[in-house]
Amino acid sequence: MLIAKAVCRELELAVCDGPVVRLREGVDPVVADGVHRVLTRSGACWSFRQRAYVFADLYPSGRAAELVERIVARRCAVPRPDRGVVSCPxxxxxxxxxxxxxxxxxxxxxxxxxxxxxxxxxxxxxxxxxxxxxxxxxxxxxxxxxxxxxxxxxxxxxxxxxxxxxxxxxxxxxxxxxxxxxxxxxxxxxxxxxxxxxxxxxxxxxxxxxxxxxxxxxxxxxxxxxxxxxxxxxxxxxxxxxxxxxxxxxxxxxxxxxxx
Structure with a gap:
């Protein structure tokens, strides 16, 4: 199922720092919910401490930016066959x-x-x-x-x-x-x-x-x-x-x- 263009836009504007994806402040709740669904389906978890999404299996040196780019390009959650090793939080x-x-x-x-x-x-x-x-x-x-x-x-x-x-x-x-x-x-x-x-x-x-x-x-x-x-x-x-x-x-x- 294709995700909305507004969700793709927010992902493009998100800041990616290593395994962390941080959204803009004040994102529309409907759009934020769409972003949440696509990121969690792609393997991310919401971190209350960091107030951001974290791909725990990419710690410490993996790049969430590459996954976000794939999501935006495909307009859907990405399969993660390589998620077999999930790191210690x-x-x-x-x-x-x-x-x-x-x-x-x-x-x-x-x-x-x-x-x-x-x-x-x-x-x-x-x-x-x-x-x-x-x-x-x-x-x-x-x-x-x-x-x-x-x-x-x-x-x-x-x-x-x-x-x-x-x-x-x-x-x-x-x-x-x-x-x-x-x-x-x-x-x-x-x-x-x-x-x-x-x-x-x-x-x-x-x-x-x-x-x-x-x-x-x-x-x-x-x-x-x-x-x-x-x-x-x-x-x-x-x-x-x-x-x-x-x-x-x-x-x-x-x-x-x-x-x-």
């Missing part, structure tokens, strides 16, 4: 990092970094960041953004663990068993005294099987969990690969001795 990235103590020269890793939102926030706070990302295009985006010291293009689970980081920050896959596998592997990259912070779905602590039992042992030894509510999400929410909204929590695991 910026407000949650800030909250996750706020619980991790920082000192000068400290080093952190974002495994399976996606678009590098957590790495970008860490770099902004003065951390020396390294990343792994399996997709070459997304890895190149992180490299171009200049937020990481190194960016490895690889499946993180194939990387030999090295206990050399003060922190690991991650948004692992949603499926419980896969998420636990990523977390257990990432925990082995921590130096003694380091901390792993992860955005995970509610219920991950109930993962079954050998990996689940090992994960539960870690939780009992040294962990902290912050369950997220709607007030924590200032710029969107979490979606599963099937498009369902997820309840989530921030999980912190500490490394008080050498990893085995």
């Amino acid at each position: 910026q407000s949650i990235a800030e909250l996750l990092w706020s619980e991790i103590p920082h000192g000068e020269g400290m080093e952190a890793l974002e495994p399976s970094a996606g678009h590098g939102v957590l790495a970008a926030e860490g770099a902004a706070r003065g951390w020396v960041m390294d990343c792994y990302e399996i997709d070459g295009d997304r890895a190149a985006d992180i490299t171009r953004a200049g937020i990481a010291r190194t960016v490895g293009t690889a499946d993180f689970l194939t990387i030999e663990a090295r206990a050399e980081y003060d922190a690991v920050v991650m948004y692992p896959p949603h499926r419980r068993n896969v998420a636990v596998e990523h977390i257990l592997h990432a925990h082995r990259f921590l130096r003694p005294g380091g901390v792993l912070g992860a955005l995970v779905s509610i219920g991950i602590e109930n993962t079954a099987g050998p990996a689940g039992r090992k994960f539960q042992e870690l939780l009992k030894c040294s962990s902290y969990i912050h369950v997220l509510d709607d007030h924590d999400f200032e710029d969107g929410y979490l979606l599963s690969p099937t498009g369902l909204r997820l309840r989530a929590q921030l999980l912190y695991l500490y490394a008080d001795d050498a990893q085995g």
Whole structure:
């Protein structure tokens, strides 16, 4: 269905800043509703904090302007087959990092970094960041953004663990068993005294099987969990690969001795 010319006009006048699209003040409510529908159908979320639309899967270095241009050219919402990786919302990235103590020269890793939102926030706070990302295009985006010291293009689970980081920050896959596998592997990259912070779905602590039992042992030894509510999400929410909204929590695991 074609969108109205007035909606296209407002999109042409919108200001695009990276993944953010900001409309003019005082837009006619009917036109604003049309803009809302076409942007959200194209993958954007309304951010109350920024008072703008945010394409969360384009953080930190993607360009919403190119999507808006496609919408205007086609006069309809654009399909997004590349939306398979939805980034950690910026407000949650800030909250996750706020619980991790920082000192000068400290080093952190974002495994399976996606678009590098957590790495970008860490770099902004003065951390020396390294990343792994399996997709070459997304890895190149992180490299171009200049937020990481190194960016490895690889499946993180194939990387030999090295206990050399003060922190690991991650948004692992949603499926419980896969998420636990990523977390257990990432925990082995921590130096003694380091901390792993992860955005995970509610219920991950109930993962079954050998990996689940090992994960539960870690939780009992040294962990902290912050369950997220709607007030924590200032710029969107979490979606599963099937498009369902997820309840989530921030999980912190500490490394008080050498990893085995």
